[in-house]
Amino acid sequence: MSKIYELTVEAAEPGDIITHHPMRLAAALRIKDVNRLAIETNVMGDKALVTIYPHDPLARVILSDPHMLVMDDRGRIWIGRHHNGRPALLRLYDPQTGSAQRLLLFGTTGAGKSTAGQSILASMKRSGIAVLYADLKAGQSAPEAYGQTGHGSDGNVAWRVTTQEGTMAQLRTTWLTMMDRQERYSRMGRSKFLKDRPDPLIYQIVDEANRLLEKGAPYRAEATFYIKDIGRTGRSLGVGIGLFAQAGHLEEMGGSDTLRAMLKEGEVVLLRWTSSMMKQLVTDGLLPAGMVLAPIPKYAGEVDLISQFDEAYEDDDLPGTQGTAYNVNGRYPSSKMRFWNIGSEMPTDGLDPMILDLYGPGAPPEIEEAAWDLIGDAYCQRLDGPEAYRAVFPEEDEEEEASGGGRSGARSGGTKPASPVPAQPQPRSRTLRDRVQAVLDAHDDPLDAREVLDLVNADGGREVKLGSVRNTLTTLKQ
Structure with a gap:
């Protein structure tokens, strides 16, 4: 068979929806390769288009250029x-x-x-x-x-x-x-x-x-x-x-x-x-x-029963x-x-x-x-892994350093060994958010990101970069 056949099917009564089972339809049409059969329905479900091909039309879809x-x-x-x-x-x-x-x-x-x-x-x-x-x-x-x-x-x-x-x-x-x-x-x-x-x-x-x-x-x-x-x-x-x-x-x-x-x-x-x-x-x-x-x-091609006495059987x-x-x-x-x-x-x-x-x-x-x-070092340096995460979420980075691991350590499965000395209450270490907020609170006039960066790096804490400050300023605006 080398011809293409197209059938239009419409619901018998208004409001009816066409349903179908591709394998049963293929069997009724005596088609062994279900991929030769294309069935489309409209959104309302009351009309269908059935196309029968001589071979699988999607066997090879070549990009020529x-x-x-x-x-x-x-x-x-x-x-x-x-x-x-x-x-x-x-x-x-x-x-x-x-x-x-x-x-x-x-x-x-x-x-x-x-x-x-x-x-x-x-x-x-x-x-x-x-x-x-x-x-x-x-x-x-x-x-x-x-x-x-x-x-x-x-x-x-x-x-x-x-x-x-x-x-x-x-x-x-x-x-x-x-x-x-x-x-x-x-x-x-x-x-x-x-x-x-x-x-x-x-x-x-x-x-x-x-x-x-x-x-x-x-x-x-x-x-x-x-x-x-x-x-x-x-x-x-x-x-x-x-x-x-x-x-x-x-x-x-x-x-x-x-x-x-x-x-x-x-x-x-x-x-x-x-x-x-x-x-x-x-x-x-x-x-x-x-x-x-x-x-x-999962597979294309004809699927049929093979007799154990069929000498022409090919294991393709x-x-x-x-x-x-x-x-x-x-x-x-x-x-x-x-x-x-x-x-x-x-x-x-x-x-x-x-x-x-x-x-x-x-x-x-x-x-x-x-x-x-604004987007900072993670993108500009094309970072990955925890290093990228810390570059984009600087506040969590500083909290982890202050607490000795925190969230990142929990994810990696590592835990700090217990200290033989009873734990003493520790004051909460200042995060980058705290440091930036302190700079903003101390100045009535508007500051741009570079001015905030200079003032934050002058407060005696860990030196940070402009991208981290911009990230924190964006967070404070939310």
């Missing part, structure tokens, strides 16, 4: 193709409203999330987007997305971290940049973001976000606050946020309330999923009740369906699509040269210089 990854003039990137050949587009920016977007990429283990994420990250670099990328799989999810070591250096993202402490530093940095833009744009009388006039579009991407947001994660509450606030406030300031996750349930992502607005208003790409997650998405009202998505099997591996997905908030939400097949056919010893080519050479876009003093 890396320049195809560049964002178009409507703020969309081309991430692959739908089963019917239409471009699969993902919106990162809406030039009509001046808004960055919220992006969620969900998929179970082995669904192709890492490769899909690489395609998105490469598009962002080629499109002039400054990316802060947290890879919580210790850098293994997208090793080719290596970060800059400093201003102007080569890299494929502006700043990459691989620890939860570094991720918190990035979230805080993104939030501070957002607040700085809010203040500057207010003075300019601007209510919308204009890309590259003068500031770049920024995206904070957290890969393996479930590790940061699952129950029991050490920074779950703080991370949830920053993600929600960036998602709520950052859009009109050109600051977007994206979460890549293997979540099987929304509670693994900080709870449904955290993601409800992001899912309803953002760009949601669903790779192969678990039944419990799909049920939760519908129950929470995050997917329309009438929307039916045909499950994505079936092709996988990695990268097959639905863009549930896109133009064709129930239309199956597949991300570009990228990278070398076989694993490489180091960084994959074919994926590196997707990013292109040279330095990536960076956060605007106007915010550098």
Whole structure:
């Protein structure tokens, strides 16, 4: 069979909703490979489009030219193709409203999330987007997305971290940049973001976000606050946020309330999923009740019983369906699509040269210089781990030093040995917040950050840097 057949199905009575079971429908049509069958339903659920292909239309989705990854003039990137050949587009920016977007990429283990994420990250670099990328799989999810070591250096993202402490530093940095833009744009009388006039579009991407947001994660509450606030406030300031996750349930992502607005208003790409997650998405009202998505099997190709007496049996591996997905908030939400097949056919010893080519050479876009003093050393020095965390949260740093470990020591599992001498009450050591507040209280006239820095460093305490003072001043204004 070489023809393509398309059937239109309508509900028998007004108010009826069409339901279907892909495997049963394939069996009724005598189709052994369910991937040859594409089923789309409208939002109301009363109409369906069934397409029968002679072979799997998404078997190979080839990116012929890396320049195809560049964002178009409507703020969309081309991430692959739908089963019917239409471009699969993902919106990162809406030039009509001046808004960055919220992006969620969900998929179970082995669904192709890492490769899909690489395609998105490469598009962002080629499109002039400054990316802060947290890879919580210790850098293994997208090793080719290596970060800059400093201003102007080569890299494929502006700043990459691989620890939860570094991720918190990035979230805080993104939030501070957002607040700085809010203040500057207010003075300019601007209510919308204009890309590259003068500031770049920024995206904070957290890969393996479930590790940061699952129950029991050490920074779950703080991370949830920053993600929600960036998602709520950052859009009109050109600051977007994206979460890549293997979540099987929304509670693994900080709870449904955290993601409800992001899912309803953002760009949601669903790779192969678990039944419990799909049920939760519908129950929470995050997917329309009438929307039916045909499950994505793990393997493609014909599956049939093989007799033990069949001498012609061949033990061939079936092709996988990695990268097959639905863009549930896109133009064709129930239309199956597949991300570009990228990278070398076989694993490489180091960084994959074919994926590196997707990013292109040279330095990536960076956060605007106007915010550098405010966001401080964590970004400017591209720090990671506890060092990055202390640079962005200086008040907690000083409290830990005064108490002999505190929060950081508890997280690392280390405890101070008990002293044989009975503990004596210790006066509370002054934090940087106390020192800055003392300077402000002692001066009636307004002081800028550099004047506060000079006065703080003259009070006899530990020397601090300008970025730490700016962070503390921002905290005091809240």
